[in-house]
Amino acid sequence: AQLALSFNQMAAHLEQTETMRRQLIGDVTHELRTPLTLIQGYASLLGSIVKENKDASDLIQGIVTGERRLLDVVNNMVDVSKIDNQALLVRKSAISVYLIVKIVHNEFKVALQERKILLSVTELEGLPDIQADPELLGKMFRQMIGNAIKYTPDGGSITIQGKKLCASEAGWDGKEAVEIEIIDTGIGIDPAYHEVIFDKFYQMGPVELHSSGKTKFKGGGPGLGLAIARGIAQAHGGRIWVESPGHNEETFPGSRFHVLLPVGN
Numbered sequence: 141a142q143l144a145l146s147f148n149q150m151a152a153h154l155e156q157t158e159t160m161r162r163q164l165i166g167d168v169t170h171e172l173r174t175p176l177t178l179i180q181g182y183a184s185l186l187g188s189i190v191k192e193n194k195d196a197s198d199l200i201q202g203i204v205t206g207e208r209r210l211l212d213v214v215n216n217m218v219d220v221s222k223i224d225n226q227a228l229l230v231r232k233s234a235i236s237v238y239l240i241v242k243i244v245h246n247e248f249k250v251a252l253q254e255r256k257i258l259l260s261v262t263e264l265e266g267l268p269d270i271q272a273d274p275e276l277l278g279k280m281f282r283q284m285i286g287n288a289i290k291y292t293p294d295g296g297s298i299t300i301q302g303k304k305l306c307a308s309e310a311g312w313d314g315k316e317a318v319e320i321e322i323i324d325t326g327i328g329i330d331p332a333y334h335e336v337i338f339d340k341f342y343q344m345g346p347v348e349l350h351s352s353g354k355t356k357f358k359g360g361g362p363g364l365g366l367a368i369a370r371g372i373a374q375a376h377g378g379r380i381w382v383e384s385p386g387h388n389e390e391t392f393p394g395s396r397f398h399v400l401l402p403v404g405n
């Protein structure tokens with residue numbers, strides 16, 4: 141009985157520590173966001189004042205770029221922290237997945253051109269509207285499409301397709317769903333890692349590369365993208381998983397990410 145008691149106390153203590161840790165990440169990232177936004181504002185103001193001076197402008201551009209990347213990481217941490225605390229606010233309305241994917245596709249146009257990657261979107265127009273949060277779904281697809289670009293070599297291709305599943309196919313009781321697939325011709329993922337890549341801070345690339353841009357081949361990232369994508373899918377009652385025959389940087393077996401989202405509430 142004594143043993144059970146101390147075990148329970150230990151478990152309670154652990155849970156408390158975990159709650160405090162989560163709270164801390166949430167608070168710290170929140171506090172970081174304000175000064176970062178200030179720096180960004182002042183740097184771009186300074187940029188407009190010295191715009192005739194090429195050297196000064198270039199230096200300020202460097203500050204703005206670095207700052208933007210930092211803000212991006214902090215924003216991702218805020219999202220992960222919300223997901224951890226089940227505090228993600230989902231504002232649902234009837235939305236077209238096709239439209240959201242198109243918007244995100246557009247954001248990556250320059251990167252896709254630079255990397256000579258062909259992204260094609262097929263079969264999404266015919267899908268029914270779904271009850272979902274447009275901003276969150278945009279975030280989810282941004283992470284997944286960003287990854288597909290990052291882990292596909294120059295000259296590769298990405299296909300985004302989707303289909304509607306009836307209730308029995310989706311495996312939910314009485315709910316219709318849409319299934320979106322993001323297929324790339326990239327380096328692929330070893331089956332041993334198909335689950336852990338969705339954990340926060342998990343990444344397989346070497347850390348040395350992490351200062352390079354996020355759409356560069358195997359470029360940097362803090363390993364939060366798929367944790368956010370999964371958190372968003374789950375907050376909508378959906379699922380997300382990956383299929384890939386394995387990792388190979390010579391034959392490029394590619395990866396196929398699936399997202400299943402319920403059509404209704």
Ligand SMILES: Nc1ncnc2c1ncn2[C@@H]1O[C@H](COP(=O)(O)OP(=O)(O)O)[C@@H](O)[C@H]1O
Nearest residue numbers: 287288291337343344361362363364365366395
């Ligand atoms: N499309 C993909 N092809 C190959 N590997 C991928 C792909 N998407 C994700 N991964 C692997 O999963 C890891 C986690 O992805 P993510 O959470 O987005 O972190 P990050 O992009 O910051 O590294 C990546 O580091 C990479 O190893």
Ligand SMILES: [Mg+2]
Nearest residue numbers: 287361365366
């Ligand atoms: Mg990523």
